Amino acid sequence: MATTTSGSRGGVPRGRDNTPAIREQLRAEILTGTLVPGAEISQARIAADFGVSRGPVREAFRLLESEGLIDARVNHRARVRGLSVHELEHLYSLRVINESLALTVSVPLFSEHELAELDELAEVLRHPGDEPFDFEEWDQVHQGFHERLLAHSGPRMLELADEWAAHTQRYRRAYAEGGRGLPPGAAEHVAMARLCRDRDARGAAHLLARHLSRAALTLIAQIEPTHEPVLLRAAIRQVLGPEGPSRPSEEHRRAGA
Amino acid sequence: MATTTSGSRGGVPRGRDNTPAIREQLRAEILTGTLVPGAEISQARIAADFGVSRGPVREAFRLLESEGLIDARVNHRARVRGLSVHELEHLYSLRVINESLALTVSVPLFSEHELAELDELAEVLRHPGDEPFDFEEWDQVHQGFHERLLAHSGPRMLELADEWAAHTQRYRRAYAEGGRGLPPGAAEHVAMARLCRDRDARGAAHLLARHLSRAALTLIAQIEPTHEPVLLRAAIRQVLGPEGPSRPSEEHRRAGA
DNA sequence: GCCCCGTGAACTGTTGACACTTCTGCCACG
DNA sequence: CGTGGCAGAAGTGTCAACAGTTCACGGGGC
Numbered sequence: 370m371a372t373t374t375s376g377s378r379g380g381v382p383r384g385r386d387n388t389p390a391i392r393e394q395l396r397a398e399i400l401t402g403t404l405v406p407g408a409e410i411s412q413a414r415i416a417a418d419f420g421v422s423r424g425p426v427r428e429a430f431r432l433l434e435s436e437g438l439i440d441a442r443v444n445h446r447a448r449v450r451g452l453s454v455h456e457l458e459h460l461y462s463l464r465v466i467n468e469s470l471a472l473t474v475s476v477p478l479f480s481e482h483e484l485a486e487l488d489e490l491a492e493v494l495r496h497p498g499d500e501p502f503d504f505e506e507w508d509q510v511h512q513g514f515h516e517r518l519l520a521h522s523g524p525r526m527l528e529l530a531d532e533w534a535a536h537t538q539r540y541r542r543a544y545a546e547g548g549r550g551l552p553p554g555a556a557e558h559v560a561m562a563r564l565c566r567d568r569d570a571r572g573a574a575h576l577l578a579r580h581l582s583r584a585a586l587t588l589i590a591q592i593e594p595t596h597e598p599v600l601l602r603a604a605i606r607q608v609l610g611p612e613g614p615s616r617p618s619e620e621h622r623r624a625g626a
Numbered sequence: 627m628a629t630t631t632s633g634s635r636g637g638v639p640r641g642r643d644n645t646p647a648i649r650e651q652l653r654a655e656i657l658t659g660t661l662v663p664g665a666e667i668s669q670a671r672i673a674a675d676f677g678v679s680r681g682p683v684r685e686a687f688r689l690l691e692s693e694g695l696i697d698a699r700v701n702h703r704a705r706v707r708g709l710s711v712h713e714l715e716h717l718y719s720l721r722v723i724n725e726s727l728a729l730t731v732s733v734p735l736f737s738e739h740e741l742a743e744l745d746e747l748a749e750v751l752r753h754p755g756d757e758p759f760d761f762e763e764w765d766q767v768h769q770g771f772h773e774r775l776l777a778h779s780g781p782r783m784l785e786l787a788d789e790w791a792a793h794t795q796r797y798r799r800a801y802a803e804g805g806r807g808l809p810p811g812a813a814e815h816v817a818m819a820r821l822c823r824d825r826d827a828r829g830a831a832h833l834l835a836r837h838l839s840r841a842a843l844t845l846i847a848q849i850e851p852t853h854e855p856v857l858l859r860a861a862i863r864q865v866l867g868p869e870g871p872s873r874p875s876e877e878h879r880r881a882g883a
Numbered sequence: 884g885c886c887c888c889g890t891g892a893a894c895t896g897t898t899g900a901c902a903c904t905t906c907t908g909c910c911a912c913g
Numbered sequence: 914c915g916t917g918g919c920a921g922a923a924g925t926g927t928c929a930a931c932a933g934t935t936c937a938c939g940g941g942g943c
Contacts, residue, residue, distance in 0.1 A: 386700045422928045431685045435692050443643045444895055444934050459782045466723050473860045525716045603730045679898045701904050701925055
């Protein structure tokens, strides 16, 4: 029996249009794993937890379904969608090609203030202050960095990229192995910030693509080592060109990582 | 005063879960321009038109909003979102890089049956049978061709590509200038089919990218000639490489278009 | 012992009604 | 003549209740 998850959510205060709050709360619980894949969630129970009627909950469910976080068959309880290597690969492939493009057009437009912010965040990512290492906090900063990277790519692209990044978070958390240390590649962020400052759009985009695909390949190897990531490799080729991501390339070394 | 569009939609038969039907009907009306940009649509009126209560309509509205087809401020009537060159450029940029990738991985996987279908559709696109030329019918086939091209790229990618293609349809119709003739580039489809048959993934992807970006540039030039499509050009560069789309490239000629 | 069907609980989809907000048009007032 | 504000209409967000569906469970028949 799938755990028909229960537990009281804080009631929605008193505001009008409660759907966004419900949606975001559930979304967060799914992304962080509080609501595990396969768990069944009923409109009635969620409504009760929020102290609200089923109307707004139904609307929130529709949004979560359109985002791909839950499956909702007619006349059945909704279920938190499961994880799969295929989806993980798709998500990262989308991120690789789209974020590379978004970064390419953003680089010439960064303000001095934004560049300084990137530098600062990158430094924090490399040398997190607190001991012991707090993965939650680090990942928060990490998401902020990647989000700022795409600042000037337009609202539509930004929204999509945010969604994809959020969804990959699900996999990162599920397979973080207890989050016991700095993820490999954490140091690359300072190189990226540097390339942005140098207005090297091509170099920055390439480094981002390698950065993302390394994360993806690491995860895939952990989850299902036999899986052959055809789509992801094609995505990498599209961004980096046919030569492939074999050795550290020119712009990477130049950035002095 | 914005036209608070009215008019009776056929009542939803008697099925359970009416939301999808309502959503699709409204979506189609927006995409084809029956519901013009800026038009205001009220839950109450739509509900009456469908012979249904406001509940399902609200859910449909939420989906349409998440898709970006309507704007829905709290306590206000929803409005059909307007058109803009920026969005058009974004849509086509997304299509260029994502469909190119999707096609790249699809090419090795086409069955003989699918290849034959592509050939056939491409031929119809080049020499449409009926006189006078029926744009609606032609565009139907056109969408079918592009959809089949991505058949093997996985459900998530397919869904996204379909959505983007559908949205560009809005612009194509709005600026079709009466749809009085075969769009330029219509002949390229047979070359694409040919490249698929030859299992030339790279060539097919490049041709698709050029095909899409030409359509985009034509539309942009019609709508707002002063607009400089920075994002789109970056997208083209990402797929074709730095040399740019200057001359007809090797694989294009080899396909003997 | 095994299978089938009826029954009731748990849910979902839908509806009509209620409270509150926004906007329009009009009137009194300056 | 211009302006401020005040009712009423129109619309939205929400809720509680109704009807139909799915599923688990147990009793009866074989």
